[in-house]
Amino acid sequence: MTEERPGGPRAWSAARKGVRSRLRLTSLRLRLVVVFGLVALTAAVSASGIAYWLNREAVLTRAQDAVLRDFAQEMQNRAGALPEHPTQDELQHTAGQMANSSQRFGVLLVARDAGGRTVYGSSGGLAGFELADVPESLRTAVNKQQKVTSANKSPYHLYWQRIVEDDTPYLVAGTRVIGGGPTGYLLKSLEPEAKDLGSLAWSLGIASGLALIGSALLAQALATTVLKPVHRLGTAARRLGEGKLDTRLRVSGTDELADLSRTFNAAAEALEKRVADMAAKEQASRRFVADMSHELRTPLTAITAVTEVLEEELDAEGGTIDPMIEPAVRLVVSETRRLNDLVENLMEVTRFDAGTARLVVDDVDVADQITACIDARAWLDAVELDAERGIHVALDPRRLDVILANLIGNALKHGGSPVRVSVRETEDAVLIAVRDHGPGIPEDVLPHVFDRFYKASASRPRSEGSGLGLSIALENAHIHGGHITAANSPDGGAVFTLCLPRDASAPAEPESRDPDGPGGRAGDGSTGKDAKGRA
Known part of the structure; x- marks a missing residue:
């Protein structure tokens, strides 16, 4: 019979695939523990399997050799003393004597009596040992006469086979008496040996489990030792990334x-x-x-x-x-x-870079502030204002004027009139959009529009502006806690949108100057009196 042990090759392969799929989602510590455990389990199972197989073969071979040796001796001494054509009683008596040997096995003797009939003699044990209990292949081999040669001096040999019936292992063997006489078969239960081997398997299994637990504990200790420097390195790397450049690691060892x-x-x-x-x-x-x-x-x-x-x-x-x-x-x-x-703009930029720029906050009406900015620069005929009065914001009026002068002046210079300025409010901010009706902003210029001294065209290195206007406008928005974005309108033209919080009396720290600021056109250098062109 072919038996497949639980946890055979297919089950083990599937288990390993499942473990690998889960390991990909776990921490390094758990991976180390699992790998150590798998190595220890593989080693323990391999060693236990080899030990079990070697002991199994040794136990079965020892028991089998003792039984076959005793059976051969009994066949030679007792069955060989029978006449060539014995009676059934003679066979029965001899089988009983043979079964009383030290190995205690069942015996079945088969012969032909004087009348040519097949007679059987069976020992009383093992619930009546019958010829049907002997495998056909074994009977064929036992009764097959071999050619006698110098290498083979006997026409008949002793054959044996292990079988399993009702989960109980048996040893079946058979041979014929040389020179004429009965054919004898034995049936020996190997259940005691199977129980011993079962106890051995349990012992080896428990030993494998203990080895797995021990390896897991050892792996945990080793992982802690190995990963502690890695953890310190990760912490130091995070501190270094946070700007703490004086971070250093304590070095010990030579590994x-x-x-x-x-x-x-x-x-x-x-x-x-x-x-x-x-x-x-x-x-x-x-x-x-x-x-x-x-x-x-x-x-x-x-x-x-x-x-x-x-x-x-x-x-x-x-x-x-x-x-x-x-x-x-x-x-x-x-x-x-x-x-x-240019000099005034440079001084303003240095104040932003040095962090000395400060707000002088006042409560202003946004619509009035935009109107004053447009009126001071005589832009009333070129600018359309869409803003309701009564929208009050706490901010620095001078800096808002600088922002508006740059955005509106830039739109008039490069987009052409009419320029539309619209204001809308949200729950915690005010949005001021400045839109022109020009050709829009080239896509390659958008990422650099707030860069200092950015030239939209290399063929025009000079311009009427300083090239710092939009950069200063963005810095003024940042110091209020707001920001400016630039984009192209689907209907044509460019749109600059200024977003300011309703209360800039306690603004966040000014944002860092990002050379790759929001997209838009290169800015001019106007900060108040005149709206100059972009650089």
Whole structure:
């Protein structure tokens, strides 16, 4: 009979697939424990299986050899003493004597009497041992006469076979008496040996279970030891990512984890030095811009005064300026104004970069503030306002004016009139949208519109503006706790949307300057008086 043990190859393969699918979703610690457990279980099961198989063969072979040896001896001594054609009583008596041997097995003797009839003699044990209990293949082999040669000196041999009936293992064997006589069969129960082997299997199974538990505990201890440096490394990496560049790992030992800790410390030290150098250079650059802008203001004041006198002389009737040099004078006047705006914008940018920009908050009516901005720059005929009065917001009026001047001036310069300014309010914010009816913003320009000094076209390196207008507008929105977005309208034209909180009296920290700010067009440099063109 073919039996398949529980947990055979198919079940074991399926179990391993299930374990692998679950391990992918678990922590590294659990993976280590499971892997250790699987290795220990595989080793324990393999060792137990080999030990069980070797002991099983040893136990069965020992019992089997003892029975077959005793049976062969009984066949030779007792069955061989029978006449060539014995009677049934003689067979029965001899079978009983043979069954009383030290091995206690059942005996069945088969012969032909003097009349040629087949007679049987069976021992009384094992509920009547019959010829039908002997496998056909075994009977065929026992009764087959072999050719006698120098290598085979006997025409008949002893054959045996193990069978299982009603979950009980048996040993069946048979042979014939050489020189004429009965054929004998034995039937020996191997149940005692099977019980011994069952006890052995239970013992090995318990030992495997204990080995699995022990390996799991050992794996847990080893995982804790191995993963502790990994945990420290992860914590240090998070602290480094949070900006704590002085984070270092304690290094002990000479293994791979110690090498990894040394590498991390070296990388952290190099990063700290690089960031410190960059911060120092950035600070020096900001200080240079601030100092330069401050130093330029004194000579610019004098130059501006002179250019104003020259401009008045140009506009006055009967001026004394030679018409041949009038274009040069006007160029000097316009460039002086542009330089003055640039210096003012640079100083404003340095205040944002240094974090010294502050709000002077007041309660303002948004519609009145927009109207004042438009009226001060004589844009009433070019701008349409859609805003209800009564929408009050706590903000810095001067900075809101700077934002509006840049957004509206930029729309008039590059989009053309009419420019529409609309205001709508939400539960906790006010949205001011400035839309023009121009060609819109190229898609490749949108990501850079708030960059400082960004040039939308390389063929136009100069423009009337400073290139800082929209950047300053965005910074002013950030310091209020708001933001500005830029996009193209489905109906044509560009739309800049300013979102401000209703109360900027306690704004969040100004947002960092992102060189890849929200999309839109490159901004101009106007901060108040005039709306200059974009860079």
